[in-house]
Amino acid sequence: MPLKQPSERVFLAVDFGTSSMKVALITLGGQVLGWESVPVQLYLTPDGGVEQSPVEWWQAFLTAAKRLMSRGLASADNVQAICCSTQGEGTVPVDQNGNALMNCVLWMDMRGAASLKKQFKGLVNPTGAGLLNTIRWIYLTGGMPSMTGKDPAAHMLLICDRYPHIYERTYKFLNVLDYLNLRLTGRFTATFDSIMTSWVTDNRRPDQIHYHPALVRRCGVEAEKLPEIVPCTTVLGPLLPAVAAELGLSSRVQVVAGAIDTTAAAIGSGAVEDGVPHLYLGTSSWIAAHVPYKKTDVVASLASLPCAVPGRYLLTALQATAGGNLTFLRDKIIYNKDELLQEENIPDIFKYLDKIAARVPAGANGVLYTPWIWGERAPVEDKNLRAGLFNLSLHNNREDIIRAFLEGVAFNTRWLMAPVEKFIGHPIPAIHIVGGGAQSDIWCQIISDVLGLQIKQVADPIYANAVGAAWIGAAGLGEITFRDVPSLMRFKQVYEPDPANHALYNQRFEIFTRTYRQMKSIYQQLNG
Template sequence: MPACARSQARYSRSQKGISYVHTGDLVISADFGTSGVKIGVVDDTLTLLKRATATYPLDLAPGGHAEQTPDDWWAAFARGLADLRKDIPDLHDRAGAIVISSQMCGLVCVDEAGHALRPCLTWLDKRAATIGQDLIGGFPSVLGYQVGKLARWLRIANGAPAKNGMDPTAKMAWIAKHEPEIFARTRWFLDVKDWILHRATGRFTTSAESANMTWLLDSRSGRQGWSSTLTKMTNLPIEKLPEIVDADEVLGTLTPQAAAELGLNSALPVLGGTSDVTAAALGSGEVEDGALHISAATSVWISGFMPGRILNVPSSYATISSGLGYRPLLIASQENAGSAMEWAVRVSGGTTSGESLAGAFDDMGAPVPDDPYFLPWLAGERVPVDNDALRGVFHGLGLHHDARALRRAAVEGVAMNIRWSYSRVIREKAVRTDGPISMVGGVAGNAAFAQTVADTLNRPVRVGETRHAGVLGTATLAAPTMGWADTAFEAAARLRAHSSALYTPDPTRVEQLEARYQKLDKIRKDILRSYRH
C-alpha cells in the first residue's frame, strides 16, 4: 500500500494538547438522520468504499409529540459498524478517525454524568408551539414578535426562534414549564450529535450550527459565542449550554467502553462533528464564497457558503454559522420536494417503494401544453413565504388528465417551487450565478427531475453524490487530521470530480417552462392572497 494511503492521523494546532498514537488509512463517517444512520468507510480519495445503514424508531403521538431514545442512536451505530466489519474485517486496525453529522434542533437533557434524563425532543416535536409564541411575543409586536426582542435577536443571532416552537430554545422553555424537575436536574442541553459524541468521548460539546439554531448564539464576527444578552432575555441558563468546538477539531479518542461497544480501537480519534446542512454543503463540493448548491430529498434547500452574514426577513432565509470557523452558510429551506413527488405517485395509484417509485417518473410521458399546474405546499412552506397553513394545489385539472399528467405536474411543480426560492436568493450580491449549480440528495438522482430543474432555472445542473453526500461531506472534516488535505474545504472541493451527470438546459423546454412559470406565478399570487383573508 502506498505510504500516503497509510498516513498517520494527526492533530492540528487547534487540538488543545490532546495527543494519541494511532495510524490508519480509512475514515468512518456517520450521518444520523431522523429515521436512521448512514455509515460509510472512506479512503484518501474520498471514495465511499463500503456503506451500511441502521434504523431507529421515532415515537410520534398526538399533540405534536415526536421523540427518540438516545440509546437507540448508539445501538444503531453499533449495528451498522458490525455490518461494515463483515465487509472490512481489519476495520478495527485500519480506521484512522471517526466523524459524525446529524439532524439538528433536537434537545437531549443530560445530567452531570451524561445520562439522558428523558427521551430526545426531536426537531419534529411541536409541543412547544404556544410557549414559543410566548417566548417571542409581547407589545408592541410585528409579525408576532415583540419589537425589542426581535431587534436584539436579529442584531446578535442573525435570526430568531420560529413561531412554531420547533427550535431548541422553545423546547428548553417547554421542559422548564412542564417538566421542572427534569429542567432542574439537567446539567447540559445537547443536540443529537452532541449526545452521541459524549457517549463516544466523554466530552460535552456542540457545534456552531447547533448553537446558532438555539438563537442564543452571538454570530457577529469577532464576537462568536453564547450570548448572555439572549440567555437573559429568554430566562435560560447559559451554564447549561455546552462548549462550542470546530467541526474538524479532535475531541479525543474513544473511551474504552465506547470502543468495546462499537468494536473499534480505543485509540481512534473522534472529531467535533457537524450538522446535516453543513455536511451536505461540503458533500456538494461547492465551497467557494457565493457558490450555491441544491440539496433535494424529502424537503429541499438552496445553500452555500458566504463571505458574511445575510438576513432576508421578507423571504425568510438567512445565513447561520457553520461548524467550521463560524463561516456563514446560507440556507433557504422549502418543506416539500421528494415528499410531494412521492405523494403524487401514491394518490395516482403508483407504488412508492424503491425502484417502483423511480420507475413512476421514468414513465411519465412527454409534457403537453395543458398539463395541470401544481403548488407542492402539502406541509406548508418556509421560503420565500413562511406559512405553515399553506396547502398544496392542483390547478387546471381536466377529465382527460391521467396519472402520468399528475406526476409530470408534481415534478414540474417542485422544480418551479425551487425556482421561486432561487429567484430571491440570487438577488444577493454575494451569490454567484455563473456555471452549473450542483444538486445532491436522493431526489437529485431522478433524471427527469434534474433535467426539469435545469430547464426551469435555465442553468446547467451538475448532479453530485445523490444519496451519500452527507456521509462524504462529513468525512472531509477528518481530512486535515488524516493528512489528506490542509482543510476540510480543500478536501470537499475535490468532490466536484465525483459528479455523476450534467444536465444542460434544453432551449425549447426553457421557453415552454418560462411561459408556464409566469402563468403559475399568477396562480400562486392569487392563492397566497386567499390566505390573507
C-alpha cells in the same frame, strides 16, 4: 469474500437523517468503500408532536457500524476518526449521566410555538417596542427564533412548560449531533452550527462563536443547561473504550465534532468556494453557499450563519419538504395500508417514478402541484401552507400527478433563486446538486429546465453528507484543508436547460407563485 482492504487511511462517517441512520467508510480522497443503513422510526404524537427515540438512534448506529466493519472493506487499524453529519434543529434533554430523559423533539415539531409566543411577547415582532429587540437579535445571531416553533428555542420552552419534571432533571439540552457525540466521547458539547438555532449565540465573528448572556436570558432557559460550544473541526477526543470494543475499533480512533446536514452537505457537494451554491434534495431541501460575510434577509427568511469553513458563513435557504412529498405519495396514496392495498411487500418504487415521469411531457399535461405538505420556511415562512393538486381533469392520470410532484418541488426551488442571487450579489450560472433526490436523472433535468441553470450532478450524490463529514474529520486531524476539496470532486453528469421546456416552465412558475398569493388566506382559515 471481503474485498481487498485498502492500506490508506479511512474515516467512519455518519449521515443521520430523519428517515435512517447511515454509516460509511470513506477514504481521504472521498471514495466510499461501503455503506450501511438502518431505518429509524418517526413518532407522531396525538398533540401534533413529531419525535424520535435517541435510544433507537444509538442502537441504529451500532447496528449499522458493526455491520459495515464486519464486511472487511478496510482494516480497523486504518480507521482514523469518526465524524457525524446529522439532521438539525432537534432537542434532546439529557441528565448528568448522559441519559436521554425523553424522545427528541424534531425539527418538524411545532408544539413549542405557544410557549415561544408567551416567552417572547413584546420581544420578537415587527412593530412597536419589539422592533428594536428584533434588530438586536438579528445583529448578534443573523436570525431569530422561528415563531413556527420548529427550532430548539421553542423546543426547550415546550419542555419547560409541558414537562417541568423533565426540565428540572435536565443537565444539558443537546441537538441531534451533540447527542451522538456525547455517546461516542462522553463530552457534552455543541458545534458552531448545531447550537445556531437555539438563537443564544453571538455569531458576529465566524471563528469565535460564543453565548450572549442577554440572549440566553431572553430565551428563558438556564445558562447552565447549555453545552460547551466548539468548532466543527474540533477533535473531541478518543472514542470511548466500550464503544471502540463493541465496534472492533482501536480506542485511539479520534472523534471529530462534525456538523449538521446543511453544513456537511456544503462540504461534500464540493461547493466550498465563495458564492458557489449547492442544492440538497432530501426529505427537505435547501440551497446553500459559503460567503465571507454575516447577513440576513428577513423578508425571504435567508441568513448566512456559522459553518465548518474557517472565516466563512453559510447562506442557507431551507424549504420544509422536497423528497418528503414523494414519500407521502408512496406511503399515503399509492401504497396506503388499507383495504385497497393488494401488495404484501411494498417495492422500492422511486426508480419507477422516474421512468414514469420521464415519459410525461413538460408541464405534466396541465397538472400543477404545490409541495407545501408541512408548511414552508423560505422564501415565505408560513406553517399554515399545505400541498395541493390543481387543474386535474378526466384527461389526466397518475402519470401526470407523478410528474407534477417533481415539477412542484422544482418550482418551489426556483422561488428561492431570486432572493438567493440577490443575497450572493451575482447571477448563479450553475449549481451542484446532492442528496437522495439528486440520484434521479429526470428530476435533475426538470430542475435545470425550471431554473434555466446548469445543474452539476455530484457523483454518488446520496453520499454527499457522509463525504462532507469525512472531509470535516480529515480537516480536524490536519490531513486536508477545505481548499483541497474542489480538486477531490467528481461529477456524474452536467444538465443544460432545454429552451422550449424552460419557456413553458416560465409561464407555469408565474401561476405557481400566484397560487400561493391567492390561497394563503384560505390556508390560514383552514389551518391557522
